[in-house]
Each structure stands twice: as C-alpha cells, then as structure tokens.
Amino acid sequence: MSRKPSVLITGASGEIGHALIARLAAGDPDRPIVTLDLNPLPPESAKLVRQAVHGSILDTALLDGIHAQYEVDRVYHLAALLSTRSEFSPALAHKVNVEGTLNLLEFAQKAGESHGRPVAFFYPSSIAAFGLPSLEVKTKAGKVKEDDYNVPTTMYGANKLYCEHLGRYYSRHYKQLAAETQSGKVDFRCIRFPGLISAETVPSGGTSDYAPEMIHAAASGEPYACFVRPDARIPFMAMPDAVDAIFRLMDAPRAKLSRTVYNIGAFAPSAAEIEAVVHAAFPKVAMSTQVDEKRQAIVDSWPADVDDSAARRDWGHAPAFGFASAFGEYLIPSIEKRYAAE
Numbered sequence: 089m090s091r092k093p094s095v096l097i098t099g100a101s102g103e104i105g106h107a108l109i110a111r112l113a114a115g116d117p118d119r120p121i122v123t124l125d126l127n128p129l130p131p132e133s134a135k136l137v138r139q140a141v142h143g144s145i146l147d148t149a150l151l152d153g154i155h156a157q158y159e160v161d162r163v164y165h166l167a168a169l170l171s172t173r174s175e176f177s178p179a180l181a182h183k184v185n186v187e188g189t190l191n192l193l194e195f196a197q198k199a200g201e202s203h204g205r206p207v208a209f210f211y212p213s214s215i216a217a218f219g220l221p222s223l224e225v226k227t228k229a230g231k232v233k234e235d236d237y238n239v240p241t242t243m244y245g246a247n248k249l250y251c252e253h254l255g256r257y258y259s260r261h262y263k264q265l266a267a268e269t270q271s272g273k274v275d276f277r278c279i280r281f282p283g284l285i286s287a288e289t290v291p292s293g294g295t296s297d298y299a300p301e302m303i304h305a306a307a308s309g310e311p312y313a314c315f316v317r318p319d320a321r322i323p324f325m326a327m328p329d330a331v332d333a334i335f336r337l338m339d340a341p342r343a344k345l346s347r348t349v350y351n352i353g354a355f356a357p358s359a360a361e362i363e364a365v366v367h368a369a370f371p372k373v374a375m376s377t378q379v380d381e382k383r384q385a386i387v388d389s390w391p392a393d394v395d396d397s398a399a400r401r402d403w404g405h406a407p408a409f410g411f412a413s414a415f416g417e418y419l420i421p422s423i424e425k426r427y428a429a430e
C-alpha cells in the first residue's frame with residue numbers, strides 16, 4: 089500500500105516502456121512505479137519498479153485493486169496491439185486498444201476525483217492515425233499537419249484516432265451535462281509518434297518494423313529481406329528522442345499546451361536510404377527487397393513526413409538525433425556492441 093503520488097505504466101514490457109522506466113526511475117527514485125502488463129517485465133526493468141502487476145488492462149477488478157492500493161497521479165498508457173498484428177485480429181485490437189484505453193481513462197478519472205488533483209495521462213498515438221488516399225497525394229502533401237488526412241485505413245489507426253478523441257473528451261468535456269462539472273481530473277497529453285527505432289529492443293507486430301528489423305538483423309549477421317519498396321518513405325525517430333519528448337510534454341505547464349495531440353518528427357528516410365547506411369556499416373550482410381504488397385499499402389497510406397511545429401512551439405520538441413547521427417552515433421555503435429557481447 090502506498091499513498092505517495094505514484095506512476096502507473098501499462099504495456100511496460102514493450103519497447104517504449106523499457107526505455108521509459110529507466111529514465112523515470114533515475115529522475116525520481118522516490119515516486120513508486122506500478123506496472124501492468126500481460127508479459128513479465130525484463131529483469132533490468134523489474135528491479136526499478138515497486139510492483140509489477142501481471143494481467144490485462146481489460147480486467148477492471150485488477151485496475152480497481154491498483155486504485156485502492158496506490159495514489160496514482162501519472163499514467164503512461166502504453167499497452168496496445170500494433171498495426172500489423174491488429175489487421176489479423178481486428179475485434180481483439182478494438183477490445184485492447186479502445187476498451188482498454190477507456191478503462192484506463194476511467195481509472196484516471198476516479199483517481200483524480202479521489203485525491204483531488206488532475207492525473208497527467210500520457211497516450212502514445214501514431215502516424216497510423218493518418219490515411220493518405222494515394223501515393224500521389226502523399227508525395228504532394230509532404231509534411232502533414234495533425235488535423236489533415238485523419239482517415240486511417242487500418243484498425244490500429246482507427247483505434248488510435250478515436251482514443252485521441254476520447255482523451256480530449258475526458259480532459260475537457262467529461263459529463264458536461266452534470267450539475268457539477270467533473271472534467272479536468274484527467275490531463276490527457278498525446279504524441280503521435282513516427283516509427284521508433286531502439287538499439288535495445290526489437291518491435292513486434294508493427295508495420296514500420298522494417299527499419300529496426302533491418303539494422304538488428306544486419307548487426308547480428310543475418311540476411312534481411314525488406315518488405316517495402318526502396319522508395320517507401322515515412323518518418324522515424326531514435327528511441328532516446330521519443331522518451332525525451334514524453335518527458336518534455338509531461339513536464340510542460342498545462343497553460344502552454346494549445347492542443348491535446350501533437351505530431352513529432354525527427355528524420356524521414358526512404359527504405360533505400362536506411363538500407364544504404366546499414367549496408368555501409370555491415371557490408372558483408374546480404375540485404376534484399378521482397379515487397380509484401382499489403383503491408384506496403386499501409387506504409388503508403390502513412391505520411392512521408394509530419395509537421396511538428398506545434399510541438400516545437402508549445403513544449404520545445406527538439407530531437408537530438410537526425411538521420412546520420414541516429415545511425416552513426418546511437419544505433420550502429422550500440423547495436424554492434426550488444427550483438428558482439430552475445
């Protein structure tokens with residue numbers, strides 16, 4: 089039982105959770121971290137948290153138990169089925185991605201009502217919330233703004249877009265017809281991430297996975313067949329910059345935030361440009377292209393790049409890594425070291 093202000097992280101054993109827990113524990117060691125995930129936490133994360141609850145975000149009794157035990161005033165709701173996986177089980181994706189998010193928003197509302205402070209609620213959305221109708225439009229559109237082309241073609245994208253709206257509802261309009269206003273207990277803050285690439289972990293079930301898969305395969309000496317065309321282009325970001333952005337957004341004074349949902353970008357290479365950099369670092373590894381037309385169509389519906397001027401203006405988004413430095417100074421040296429040690 090801890091009545092200290094505490095943090096709840098769902099999906100904590102995933103890629104973002106792994107990087108986030110290390111930074112949160114280092115920055116504020118006195119604030120208890122509780123995690124909720126179907127999968128066990130890796131040991132390096134487990135030793136940093138107060139309690140790792142093993143279970144589902146669909147289990148409201150489990151959430152009630154966490155509410156009874158901890159005074160949560162920060163939620164990082166990372167649990168989700170990613171875009172490729174969601175296309176194989178759309179109804180399950182809706183359950184986990186939408187009903188699961190509703191459960192966490194209800195949890196945050198209840199927590200805020202009981203301790204009287206707003207609960208800062210971080211929600212990772214994605215470039216999958218966009219849907220560009222054709223390659224021609226994608227090429228012409230260039231850097232896309234948050235409110236343009238909000239017509240996703242995937243279940244995952246539709247889930248993310250709707251949950252962005254749910255978050256805004258809980259933050260600003262919750263029970264707007266009630267005699268006494270109940271809104272303002274959830275302080276929803278959302279980033280639409282580009283594809284993320286980490287040196288520590290490999291994603292599973294995403295459609296932007298070709299970039300991380302390519303570099304992790306090459307560093308471990310495995311041949312890799314890229315599943316998108318060489319000209320396929322979407323924005324990407326190195327994981328340390330993604331975690332930095334979460335910190336900046338969560339630390340920003342609420343009055344500075346003109347929106348609840350922000351695009352962020354860093355670099356936007358084509359698959360051929362990524363392959364060239366990876367090939368230069370690991371010249372002996374065979375790399376080829378074997379296009380999966382269906383996954384390609386999803387990548388083609390995502391923007392070539394995003395306009396992140398609102399994030400830069402409102403809370404100082406400023407990624408440290410560009411394309412050359414993300415690969416040359418972070419990904420290639422760290423991944424090389426990791427596979428050499430295995």
Ligand code: SER
Nearest residue numbers: 170171214294295296
């Ligand atoms: N990068 C994720 C995916 O490909 C989207 O958020 O599913």
